[in-house]
Amino acid sequence: MTRRVPEELTCAEMVRLVTDFLEDALSLEDRTHFEQHLVFCKGCAAYVRQMRKTIEASSALKGEGLSAEAQAELLRLFKGTCK
Amino acid sequence: MIAYKFLAAGRTGPFTGYVWPERQWVDAPSSREGAGVHACRIADLPFWIDHELWQIELAGPVVERETQVEARRGRLAGRVGSWDARALAEFAVHGALRARDLAVLALGDAGIRSDALARAVTLQETRVVLESLPALSGVPAEMAAYAREACTRALDGAAASATHMAAVAAVALLGPTGFAAERSIQSRWIAERCGL
Numbered sequence: 144m145t146r147r148v149p150e151e152l153t154c155a156e157m158v159r160l161v162t163d164f165l166e167d168a169l170s171l172e173d174r175t176h177f178e179q180h181l182v183f184c185k186g187c188a189a190y191v192r193q194m195r196k197t198i199e200a201s202s203a204l205k206g207e208g209l210s211a212e213a214q215a216e217l218l219r220l221f222k223g224t225c226k
Numbered sequence: 227m228i229a230y231k232f233l234a235a236g237r238t239g240p241f242t243g244y245v246w247p248e249r250q251w252v253d254a255p256s257s258r259e260g261a262g263v264h265a266c267r268i269a270d271l272p273f274w275i276d277h278e279l280w281q282i283e284l285a286g287p288v289v290e291r292e293t294q295v296e297a298r299r300g301r302l303a304g305r306v307g308s309w310d311a312r313a314l315a316e317f318a319v320h321g322a323l324r325a326r327d328l329a330v331l332a333l334g335d336a337g338i339r340s341d342a343l344a345r346a347v348t349l350q351e352t353r354v355v356l357e358s359l360p361a362l363s364g365v366p367a368e369m370a371a372y373a374r375e376a377c378t379r380a381l382d383g384a385a386a387s388a389t390h391m392a393a394v395a396a397v398a399l400l401g402p403t404g405f406a407a408e409r410s411i412q413s414r415w416i417a418e419r420c421g422l
Contacts, residue, residue, distance in 0.1 A: 147397040148405055171260040175293065178241050179273050183390035 152180045157187045161194055227284045228303070229265035229295055230422070232276035237302065240276050251285070251301045262289070263300035268422055270294050272393075272412035275317070275386035279309035279420065308420040318380035319349060320415050321389030324408065325369075325376035326352050328395045332369035338362070353377040368398050 286298030372395035396404030
């Protein structure tokens with residue numbers, strides 16, 4: 144279906160904006176549209192909850208006990224995704 | 227100013243996770259625009275549906291925006307008890323049946339008889355009738371799809387989603403002004419149902 148309400152965000156746009164939303168970096172207008180989308184879209188609401196939990200869980204990791212090989216592999220994968 | 231605020235269960239802010247105290251003034255965490263205490267006028271309610279509805283007293287400068295108001299301080303004055311699980315479910319049904327009504331109009335405009343759809347009373351019945359319609363195209367097909375989806379979401383208990391679908395369907399049928407018109411119908415429904 145086409146986007147019938149132009150000022151509303153699509154789910155794809157929500158995914159693109161989620162980091163800015165969680166870092167409180169959205170404009171007031173975008174934030175309002177983002178939050179309104181969360182009210183009616185269960186999928187995006189679940190996605191944002193999941194992102195919050197991931198950030199919370201990964202913040203608790205200290206990096207201790209991670210082997211040099213695993214660290215190198217993670218860095219390689221991370222650089223790959225940033226290309 | 228007295229306004230309204232939707233919260234998740236347990237007086238919890240749906241986006242911040244902040245648990246609101248009852249009857250105590252709460253100051254906005256910062257003076258930055260957008261970081262204030264948000265609340266609804268009656269017309270704003272359909273945009274922010276959640277499990278609990280509270281009356282909130284606002285203080286300090288109150289900025290009115292398109293779908294909400296923002297103040298520097300707020301105090302939950304009392305819960306709107308008539309907004310409960312049953313009201314939420316009824317609101318979902320309202321949204322789905324409004325989407326159905328709009329689909330009936332679209333089908334009529336296209337010369338397609340839809341008496342059974344107009345007569346359907348329950349969401350299940352409405353969905354069955356929608357699924358048994360002949361192959362449609364264009365606006366009637368789109369409207370039938372919105373109505374079917376709204377029924378599915380209402381049956382799933384997703385009131386905000388079902389009523390949003392009705393508002394989108396109104397745009398498809400009536401043009402850009404349809405969205406605000408449908409949200410207005412929904413806000414009146416909430417006000418009447420809850421005695422606001």
